[in-house]
Amino acid sequence: MLNVQLLKKVRTLLEMYEEGELGGEVMPEDVLKGVVEDADLLHVLTLAMALNYQRNSYTLWESVVKAYQDEKTAWIFHPKIAANCDIHDLREALLLHRVGLQPNRHPEIWQRVAKGIVNSSANGDVQGLIESAHFDIAILKELMQHTRKAEFPYLSGPKIFNYWLYVLENYASIRWRSRELITIAPDTHIMKATVKLGLCMDEVLDGGANDRRVVANAWEQALKGTEIAPIDIHTPLWLWSRAGFPSLEEKKQSV
Structure with a gap:
């Protein structure tokens, strides 16, 4: 103590x-307020956070907003579409507003996380993923950091995983069980x-x-x-x- x-x-x-x-x-994520629709917020936060490492967070989220507001690129924030799209189309969309910076690695990570979301949820969305764990951090941690870790590159890492939980609580009003974890x-x-x-x-x-x-x-x-x-x-x-x-x-x- x-x-x-x-x-x-x-x-x-x-x-x-x-x-x-x-x-x-x-805070970096504040730029999403009043811009991203509630129905899209969990997806935007989750997919973008998988790329939130070793880079300026403010710049990342500003790029995310530009991509979200652009009808040519808004689709990247829909897991089912991103999971099944042509990787070349995804690369082009991610690089357009600099959501992704690495032309090979970042599209691959984005699509793998999108597939992880779809495969881990009956509904194919982040809300379903969380509900499948009964809003219990211990269950979600086991799923994303052990059982299906390969499907959540970087997002499953302890730094980003815990901050992701915190961001979903603060920006998407998710109420976790055992939040002390x-x-x-x-x-x-x-x-x-x-x-x-x-x-x-x-x-x-x-x-x-x-x-x-x-x-x-x-x-x-x-x-x-x-x-x-x-x-x-x-x-x-x-x-x-x-x-x-x-x-x-x-x-x-x-x-």
């Missing part, structure tokens, strides 16, 4: 986030903030897969016994780092 001083800092950070004191930063999704900002709080040593800033596991596990263990789920602090930590780590002590003194 968190020591008393660190828990105070975490609570202060959560309070600053709730009060909009971390710079009022717009959503671990934090460590990117550069999360790791910097974790070190800044003293929960991990500087070595994790190397950013390798093992470093990300160390950070995720550290938060999972630290928050046991509290009412705070690890994923609840993801955005506050991310924004705190982006804002240059404004003082938590000053906030506590002003309360």
